[in-house]
Amino acid sequence: MKSQATSKKQATNKKFHYCTPDNAVIHDHELPKTAINLYTILVSMMDFETHSTFARINTLAEKLNRKPCTVQRHLNVLIKRGVIIRIFRKSPSNPKQNISSIFRIIRALSRLHMRAL
8 A cells, every 4th residue: 555645756746748829820810710729729639749649630620619621621721821730641551542640730839847736
């Protein structure tokens, strides 16, 4: 049985990441609100080491409460503005076929913090 002090010490050594979306993107009045919301969701889902997210279009559509074609349209807006880039993943069995996409967030500020209790 672990002592309470040991459990508390282990809890304080856990690392927590958070990411702050870039204010220049959030306050860009030329971007549609749905594109800004999509950007925020992508930032919240990104891997902090690679600044990439492996998100399905349907998952993003569910989170935004929008249709997949709307998500696709706003992804293209973010790509054209240079906020994100899209990397197509190829099928191992058929290199000419794209199986999914990885989105790399260009405009995000990531932080790493130690949790202190």
